[in-house]
Amino acid sequence: MFNAPPEIRVSDWLKFDQVDRQTEQLLQVFQKSEIVIGMLRGRHGLVLNQKIQVAGALIKATRCRRPEQDQAPGVVLSAKAGQFRKFALHDGVHLYNYFTSRRRKATQQALPIDTLPPLLLVCGLMGQPTGLRCTPLNEIHRTSGGRMVEFGGWDMPVQYSGIIEEHNTVRRAAGLFDVSHMGEIEIRGPEAARLLDYVTTNAVQKQQLGTARYSALLYEHGGFVDDILVHRVTESEFFLCVNASNQEKDFRRICALNRWKAEVEFASDRYAQLAIQGPRALATLQDLTRVDLAGIQYYHFLDGAVDGAPARIARTGYTGEDGFEIYIPPADSGRLWNRILEAGRKFGIKPCGLGARNTLRLEAKMALYGHEIGASITPLEADLGWIVKMDKGEFAGRRALEKQLQAGVRRKLIGFEMRGRGIGREGYEVFVEGQAAGWVTSGGPSPTLNRNIGLCYLPADRAAVGRPIQILIRGQLVDAETVATPFYKRAK
Amino acid sequence: MYPENYRYTKEHEWVNVEGDTGTVGITFHAQEELGDIVYIDLPKVGTHIELGKTFGSVESVKAVSDIYAPVSGEVAEVNESLADAPEMLNRDPHGAAWLVKIKLSAPEELSQLLSAADYQAYAGEEKG
Numbered sequence: 107m108f109n110a111p112p113e114i115r116v117s118d119w120l121k122f123d124q125v126d127r128q129t130e131q132l133l134q135v136f137q138k139s140e141i142v143i144g145m146l147r148g149r150h151g152l153v154l155n156q157k158i159q160v161a162g163a164l165i166k167a168t169r170c171r172r173p174e175q176d177q178a179p180g181v182v183l184s185a186k187a188g189q190f191r192k193f194a195l196h197d198g199v200h201l202y203n204y205f206t207s208r209r210r211k212a213t214q215q216a217l218p219i220d221t222l223p224p225l226l227l228v229c230g231l232m233g234q235p236t237g238l239r240c241t242p243l244n245e246i247h248r249t250s251g252g253r254m255v256e257f258g259g260w261d262m263p264v265q266y267s268g269i270i271e272e273h274n275t276v277r278r279a280a281g282l283f284d285v286s287h288m289g290e291i292e293i294r295g296p297e298a299a300r301l302l303d304y305v306t307t308n309a310v311q312k313q314q315l316g317t318a319r320y321s322a323l324l325y326e327h328g329g330f331v332d333d334i335l336v337h338r339v340t341e342s343e344f345f346l347c348v349n350a351s352n353q354e355k356d357f358r359r360i361c362a363l364n365r366w367k368a369e370v371e372f373a374s375d376r377y378a379q380l381a382i383q384g385p386r387a388l389a390t391l392q393d394l395t396r397v398d399l400a401g402i403q404y405y406h407f408l409d410g411a412v413d414g415a416p417a418r419i420a421r422t423g424y425t426g427e428d429g430f431e432i433y434i435p436p437a438d439s440g441r442l443w444n445r446i447l448e449a450g451r452k453f454g455i456k457p458c459g460l461g462a463r464n465t466l467r468l469e470a471k472m473a474l475y476g477h478e479i480g481a482s483i484t485p486l487e488a489d490l491g492w493i494v495k496m497d498k499g500e501f502a503g504r505r506a507l508e509k510q511l512q513a514g515v516r517r518k519l520i521g522f523e524m525r526g527r528g529i530g531r532e533g534y535e536v537f538v539e540g541q542a543a544g545w546v547t548s549g550g551p552s553p554t555l556n557r558n559i560g561l562c563y564l565p566a567d568r569a570a571v572g573r574p575i576q577i578l579i580r581g582q583l584v585d586a587e588t589v590a591t592p593f594y595k596r597a598k
Numbered sequence: 599m600y601p602e603n604y605r606y607t608k609e610h611e612w613v614n615v616e617g618d619t620g621t622v623g624i625t626f627h628a629q630e631e632l633g634d635i636v637y638i639d640l641p642k643v644g645t646h647i648e649l650g651k652t653f654g655s656v657e658s659v660k661a662v663s664d665i666y667a668p669v670s671g672e673v674a675e676v677n678e679s680l681a682d683a684p685e686m687l688n689r690d691p692h693g694a695a696w697l698v699k700i701k702l703s704a705p706e707e708l709s710q711l712l713s714a715a716d717y718q719a720y721a722g723e724e725k726g
Contacts, residue, residue, distance in 0.1 A: 265633055268634050269658075269660065461633070461659060461660055464660075528639075529657055550636075551659055580639070
């Protein structure tokens with residue numbers, strides 16, 4: 107789509123505070139025909155004032171003034187307007203990771219958090235910078251009816267045709283999700299399994315080739331760094347799928363604990379990810395691959411090709427339905443998106459957004475980082491004891507969990523259904539016998555059950571199924587009841 | 599799209615005044631932005647509401663949004679049918695899915711509201 111990059115005329119660099127206030131001031135920047143495409147703070151591997159070519163586009167790094175709050179010096183990356191489109195819309199992730207990987211070489215060792223450079227990638231269409239990161243499918247979403255919202259710093263479709271309709275389509279037929287914002291980290295080497303057994307909670311050395319396992323990265327105090335999927339590719343190669351907004355943090359955490367000198371690669375730039383979910387997902391995807399999809403068991407994966415593109419095909423998902431998550435080259439993602447929609451048309455497949463992804467995962471009681479889990483919550487509290495293998499030996503966070511097991515978990519995650527009129531939503535207070543006792547982590551309507559459901563933390567001695575509770579909704583206590591979860595389980 | 603005889607707010611409510619009573623609802627643009635509406639919280643008959651203040655809320659799958667009073671007055675009637683069929687707000691926001699009828703206490707407030715054409719331009723701008 108783009109020819110050889112035209113020469114870039116670099117004018118005066120743009121000042122840090124012009125970028126920092128994002129959209130409004132970026133609009134001013136746009137008028138100068140030169141565009142700020144990103145900024146880095148702290149240490150990095152860039153040489154100032156040197157033109158570098160990324161994804162076929164020339165960009166320039168210049169020093170920026172010290173910002174007010176962040177005392178670390180920074181760098182502004184700028185490019186000509188015509189070039190901007192290329193990496194923002196087509197290769198934004200690539201650009202982003204170019205810099206994270208440059209940095210990695212210089213900083214294999216753990217970095218103190220305050221020196222880490224958050225990168226602001228600015229992207230947009232038709233002169234509307236949004237200050238958000240984009241997946242390679244951003245332009246397709248924008249031009250085919252996706253309603254875009256900010257999600258954890260990413261510009262993502264929250265819905266296409268409507269959350270409820272998309273939700274029901276996934277339960278009854280199939281839905282297609284762009285989840286390319288998710289991060290990928292690859293770990294290789296003879297000691298890779300030992301490193302992973304130390305940094306994650308689930309058993310890795312015993313994990314079979316070709317399987318995926320749900321697991322967690324923990325801090326020493328037992329709280330979550332992230333929840334992740336660990337795929338074992340070979341004896342000595344692992345592939346991690348991690349949350350979008352945690353990916354840099356996860357990478358740093360793994361590097362910091364890497365005393366086995368395994369090779370740890372931040373690989374998000376090499377992958378786009380699509381999720382095809384629903385009872386018709388297999389039949390849809392089978393049209394585009396020779397891999398025998400029925401032969402891939404749940405939470406197993408195979409490397410193959412989808413419509414000619416190399417693909418890691420995993421029978422995993424975040425919806426509670428059967429389905430697949432495929433990891434593919436970003437350059438193929440647009441074509442595959444369209445081909446999958448064509449292949450699934452006979453089943454009524456729909457493109458879906460993050461809104462339906464959230465209602466689907468809530469019904470299946472799958473945790474969402476920042477809601478059910480986070481740095482102050484342990485897997486034992488989050489009802490995820492099954493991903494912690496205490497018998498596997500030492501791992502980060504183990505001691506804290508042991509203590510918690512001995513002393514007893516003080517709070518627990520439990521499901522509820524509204525009995526009175528109203529919807530218990532994230533952050534609302536939960537009352538037991540008139541006393542404030544906990545909080546809602548996620549809540550909303552369940553399109554499948556046609557009831558209002560949610561998850562909440564309660565003191566462990568209160569967290570039993572079938573108890574009346576109340577939720578404070580706009581100043582009024584509304585009746586609810588603790589219930590067994592998952593709210594929805596598909597028929598096998 | 600937007601009835602000529604209605605008046606509109608920048609918070610995306612409409613009011614249709616007949617005599618001393620104003621029927622109040624949310625606009626097509628509002629329901630479109632909200633997406634699937636699943637719950638509506640409305641005041642009781644007799645409640646006094648005040649221009650610009652919140653008097654209820656509309657919940658979509660994703661979020662809760664306040665409804666602001668486009669006029670001051672007393673709630674004379676509430677659209678009870680919405681309780682069991684909130685999705686009506688997505689289908690007929692300017693008609694059957696009205697929210698409340700208000701007995702106006704300060705009819706002069708109406709002059710501050712937007713005309714259909716002005717609102718349409720405003721909503722279009724917001725949509726970008």
